Amino acid sequence: MLKRIAVLASGRGSNLQAIIDAIESGTMQNVAVALVVSDRKNAYALERARQKNILTAYFNSRLFISREEYDRELVAYLEEQQIDLVVLAGFMRLLTPYFVLAFQGRILNIHPSLLPAFPGMNGVADALAWGVKVTGCTVHFVDEGLDTGPIILQEALPVARDDTVETLHQRIHALEHRLYPLAISLWAEGRLKIEGRRCLIDEE
Amino acid sequence: MLKRIAVLASGRGSNLQAIIDAIESGTMQNVAVALVVSDRKNAYALERARQKNILTAYFNSRLFISREEYDRELVAYLEEQQIDLVVLAGFMRLLTPYFVLAFQGRILNIHPSLLPAFPGMNGVADALAWGVKVTGCTVHFVDEGLDTGPIILQEALPVARDDTVETLHQRIHALEHRLYPLAISLWAEGRLKIEGRRCLIDEE
Numbered sequence: 001m002l003k004r005i006a007v008l009a010s011g012r013g014s015n016l017q018a019i020i021d022a023i024e025s026g027t028m029q030n031v032a033v034a035l036v037v038s039d040r041k042n043a044y045a046l047e048r049a050r051q052k053n054i055l056t057a058y059f060n061s062r063l064f065i066s067r068e069e070y071d072r073e074l075v076a077y078l079e080e081q082q083i084d085l086v087v088l089a090g091f092m093r094l095l096t097p098y099f100v101l102a103f104q105g106r107i108l109n110i111h112p113s114l115l116p117a118f119p120g121m122n123g124v125a126d127a128l129a130w131g132v133k134v135t136g137c138t139v140h141f142v143d144e145g146l147d148t149g150p151i152i153l154q155e156a157l158p159v160a161r162d163d164t165v166e167t168l169h170q171r172i173h174a175l176e177h178r179l180y181p182l183a184i185s186l187w188a189e190g191r192l193k194i195e196g197r198r199c200l201i202d203e204e
Numbered sequence: 205m206l207k208r209i210a211v212l213a214s215g216r217g218s219n220l221q222a223i224i225d226a227i228e229s230g231t232m233q234n235v236a237v238a239l240v241v242s243d244r245k246n247a248y249a250l251e252r253a254r255q256k257n258i259l260t261a262y263f264n265s266r267l268f269i270s271r272e273e274y275d276r277e278l279v280a281y282l283e284e285q286q287i288d289l290v291v292l293a294g295f296m297r298l299l300t301p302y303f304v305l306a307f308q309g310r311i312l313n314i315h316p317s318l319l320p321a322f323p324g325m326n327g328v329a330d331a332l333a334w335g336v337k338v339t340g341c342t343v344h345f346v347d348e349g350l351d352t353g354p355i356i357l358q359e360a361l362p363v364a365r366d367d368t369v370e371t372l373h374q375r376i377h378a379l380e381h382r383l384y385p386l387a388i389s390l391w392a393e394g395r396l397k398i399e400g401r402r403c404l405i406d407e408e
Contacts, residue, residue: 114318114321114336114338114360115336116321116334116336117318117320117321129401130320130355130401131354131355131400131401131402131403132318132319132320132355132358133342133355133356133357133358134318134340134358134359134360136338136360138337150335151334151335151336151337152337153337154336154337154338155338156318156338156340156360161404161405161407196335197333197334197335198335199335200365201365203365
């Protein structure tokens with residue numbers, strides 16, 4: 001059964017593109033991007049979606065009286081579109097508990113560090129400033145916390161002596177574009193099992 | 205010039221052994237273990253040292269009225285023995301600011317996680333319980349904090365689905381035994397430069 005995913009993005013949507021590419025190349029066969037949602041009208045992610053004739057929606061936070069009201073409307077829309085899985089791809093809003101509960105175990109996020117190290121907005125810059133020699137990226141389920149949900153996949157990357165935030169982020173992005181489609185496929189195949197804080201991957 | 209190092213250990217001293225082995229095999233040519241200190245009379249690390257005719261000292265905390273007094277005596281002894289570098293290898297005492305200041309930039313520690321994730325006594329168990337897919341080990345300079353000093357070397361390791369604390373720690377130990385002699389050599393060769401929180405390694 002084809003799983004219908006919604007990608008939520010605020011920015012240029014390079015992870016959205018990686019997901020689209022993985023579907024078009026046949027790497028990811030059990031998933032369709034049914035919808036792309038943004039909180040920014042001019043997010044390039046929306047443009048990418050339109051180019052592929054994917055349904056798009058712009059949710060303007062100024063039209064809602066609270067974060068919860070925003071999320072109630074968004075959840076209603078996602079349900080109306082029969083979305084199976086919500087994929088956060090640079091979506092710059094923290095989801096409310098209402099949203100998390102509505103899509104419990106069905107929301108993924110990707111983060112440019114080896115969580116639990118360097119959560120939050122500036123994972124790459126924070127890691128570089130701390131002086132780590134190894135960082136990486138993490139795909140995880142979303143819970144009510146900030147980047148705290150069960151970890152699905154992680155991969156490490158060495159930090160080079162002359163790395164800047166830009167060069168490091170570029171290499172992490174390349175990892176992300178490989179890891180996110182893989183994690184989504186694992187979810188779609190029903191191979192992820194959550195036990196407490198741990199996410200176990202069924203062998204095929 | 206041969207650098208004189210003191211290894212401080214509370215337990216079995218497997219990292220001490222790795223250092224001794226690296227010296228005996230010629231991998232580490234600029235360092236001599238001048239002294240092994242323990243806060244536990246029966247630490248096997250002391251026995252390993254005696255077998256190699258290395259000077260040993262047992263510092264019994266019950267003989268000192270405070271942590272600082274303990275550290276003052278220990279620092280005095282290390283200075284008397286003309287120690288260049290203090291190497292913590294499973295030493296189960298947090299050093300006081302007095303000690304850290306006395307050997308500023310000349311104290312190394314090794315930790316079984318990718319710091320700043322999972323500091324403290326149970327780095328391996330904590331990482332496993334959190335559900336990370338990647339962990340590793342870290343060699344760092346010691347400052348006044350708990351496992352917070354500038355990082356010299358890190359290396360990552362995947363966590364396997366069926367890992368226990370024991371199996372994971374075993375693989376991390378193998379990493380440690382390779383990384384610690386390497387970091388000590390880099391220090392002894394004068395190739396480590398601290399800039400803020402970052403430790404830069406000079407290329408040869």
